[in-house]
Amino acid sequence: MNIFFNKKQKTPTELVKSIKESLFSMDKSGPNSKTTEKASEEISKCLQEIKKVLQGDGEHEPNQESVGALTNEICAGDLIPLIIKDLGKLEFEAKKDVAQIFNILLRYKNGSRSPFVEFISKNTDILDSLVKGYEQQDVALNCGTMLRECIKHESLAKSLIYSPNFWEFFEFVEVSNFDVASDTFATFKELLTKHKALSADFLEKNYDQVFERYTTLLNSQNYVTRRQSIKLLGELLLDRSNFNIMTKYISSAANLKLMMNLLRDKSKSIQYEAFHVFKVFVANPNKTKPILEILTKNKERLITFLTQFHNDKEEEQFSDEKNFLIKQIQAIQSDN
The missing domain is CATH 1.25.10.10 (Leucine-rich Repeat Variant)
Structure with missing residues (x-):
């Protein structure tokens, strides 16, 4: 040698x-x-x-x-x-x-x-040690860099997402240190989006556990956590690989109520990201009865709200989508 x-x-x-x-x-x-x-x-x-x-x-x-x-x-x-x-x-x-x-x-x-x-x-204990590294502020960013490189390899991403340590990401993204929380979320996002078939399979198998915890992130007192979580949720639901997950998510009345609350968040960025999830509920041609009931009950208020929603945003696609939703909501009663 x-x-x-x-x-x-x-x-x-x-x-x-x-x-x-x-x-x-x-x-x-x-x-x-x-x-x-x-x-x-x-x-x-x-x-x-x-x-x-x-x-x-x-x-x-x-x-x-x-x-x-x-x-x-x-x-x-x-x-x-x-x-x-x-x-x-x-x-x-x-x-x-x-x-x-x-x-x-x-x-x-x-x-x-x-x-x-x-x-x-x-030696998957290496992955476990890297995830645990997020508990130590002085090595968290180094461990994050290594984890994201691991995730590029599907075999390692699979070991990581199916590890019991995966669930710790839901806690680490809420830590008080901004840099550590942001880095953790970047790793969390990469894990859920890099290998689409792997992620979709995992989310389907663990739907209840994942989205129970995800709802906690959407209700977080931490603004950055809320904003990043609602943006990622929109990306996940609108990805064709996650069609079954999207269908299940938008059949829930509790999820619709949460999005309607986030539409009125004090942050305009969160309102905007919530809109992109809310539109999936409204555009769904096969709405469940609980969803239809909520939209019907709030029909007039929703139309008034959406008519005035982010009118300062000069974005043609957003305006078109907003007008489409208003028409969809206006037509709901006659569908019933």
Whole structure:
């Protein structure tokens, strides 16, 4: 293996061994000791060397044999689970380097194989650790970066969405730190939209549990959570892959009442996103009896409300959709 590396460089085996020994030393010595400080510096140096092998040095492209050898050693040495466990103990730049290395490894292919993807598929506790990373503010964004790269691979996305840890996203998107909440939601959205057939299957199988929790997000006291959730809901319901989910969602009187409340939210952005969900209820040619009853009962008020709704918005499609809904609502009574 040494033939791929010059004499000044550590070999893959040496790099992995050095990081593992340094992590062990940090765990044993505890924080704020000179031993820990020295170990942290050694890890940072090794990570820099690993990055150089994986992505080249600016002047030279990475040597694919070297990349393969290093990838194999990282997997064989179970380095990634260890380093993610102790991610919070690393220096700021080292944390970023770990995420960058992790994502390069995910993209590396040896012929038709993706060795690191296969490795994570067999060691799904890595995904669990990354999700749990959202509990730690100092590593949350690094873990989010790695999770979203994992989600690009359908096999890993499937492990993640069917993991018990998936349900923790509903809590993490509500944390008080804006950056962490936004990053979590970006990962949550990617998981529900990247692989459409996978997502649709999961949502159908877990419809009640998902949308019970999703309703909590739509009623959140956090404005950003409410706005992001209503926007994503509109995207999910209007995606053809989710036709069965959409049909079920728009048959619920409780869901319609929620959208009518969000149409009157103090935020114009939330009102606008709620409109795009509300229109699905009204445009549905096969409305259930409870939906028809609510629309009939509120017919005049809805027509008046929609006539004045966002009249300052200069958007032809929106105006056309609004006029279409008004006509639909006006015609409801004669349909009954």
